[in-house]
Amino acid sequence: MHRILRRASFSLRETLVSLLACTAFAAPPTAPTVVAFGDSITEGYGVERNDAYPAQLERALAARGLRVKMINAGVSADTTGNALDRLSAVIAAKPRLVLVEFGGNDGLRGLPLDTTRRNLSEIVQRLQKSGARVALIGMTLPGNYGAVFVARFEKLYQEVAAQYKITLIPVRRAAVLGTGKGLMQPDGIHPTAAGYAQFVRYLLPLVEKEVRALRSP
Numbered sequence: 001m002h003r004i005l006r007r008a009s010f011s012l013r014e015t016l017v018s019l020l021a022c023t024a025f026a027a028p029p030t031a032p033t034v035v036a037f038g039d040s041i042t043e044g045y046g047v048e049r050n051d052a053y054p055a056q057l058e059r060a061l062a063a064r065g066l067r068v069k070m071i072n073a074g075v076s077a078d079t080t081g082n083a084l085d086r087l088s089a090v091i092a093a094k095p096r097l098v099l100v101e102f103g104g105n106d107g108l109r110g111l112p113l114d115t116t117r118r119n120l121s122e123i124v125q126r127l128q129k130s131g132a133r134v135a136l137i138g139m140t141l142p143g144n145y146g147a148v149f150v151a152r153f154e155k156l157y158q159e160v161a162a163q164y165k166i167t168l169i170p171v172r173r174a175a176v177l178g179t180g181k182g183l184m185q186p187d188g189i190h191p192t193a194a195g196y197a198q199f200v201r202y203l204l205p206l207v208e209k210e211v212r213a214l215r216s217p
Helices: 002-024 053-063 080-092 104-108 113-129 147-164 193-213
Strands: 033-038 069-074 097-101 133-138 167-170
Touching: 033 053, 033 080, 053 069, 053 193, 069 080, 080 113, 097 113, 097 193, 104 113, 113 133, 113 147, 133 147, 133 193, 147 167, 167 193
Parallel strands: 033 069, 033 097, 097 133, 133 167
Antiparallel strands: none
């Protein structure tokens, strides 16, 4: 009887050791998918793909110990209307976080602000319904569009972010990229690789907070 109990105890001990070993060497959780969803600013117009802000941001997060699977879903010249056409494909990637950067082309083309606001609202709603967190990158326009129009354009991002209780990342080119030589391409709209690096330094603490929130219960 004692031999049987000892054998059973030994068997149980082996089982526990095996379970602990499996736990100790288990693969780490899958890195969350983060989609950078936007237009040419996201795509990285005029620079190598590896120098666009999504790639640089992924590396910066990794340096902070936050590994993510970053998907660059930027398409040059896209408007918020084009974004709606592509939204299903983004949702199909099952992102945990989406960085939404649209509206610049709407403004440059003089599209009604109400249209831009309505499209951004639908984008955010559908992403939230899919279970993704959303951070909205607020765009601006060149000064020649008039101070009043530019102010109204920037305000619509504040309104959308407030309505859906999401993080707003306000991006004024002068504030984010500064006026340093070599930060902007000749068109004055798109950053160089160095400009993107500065952009990422601005984005990093804001996006890091969003990524860490994904780990919260």
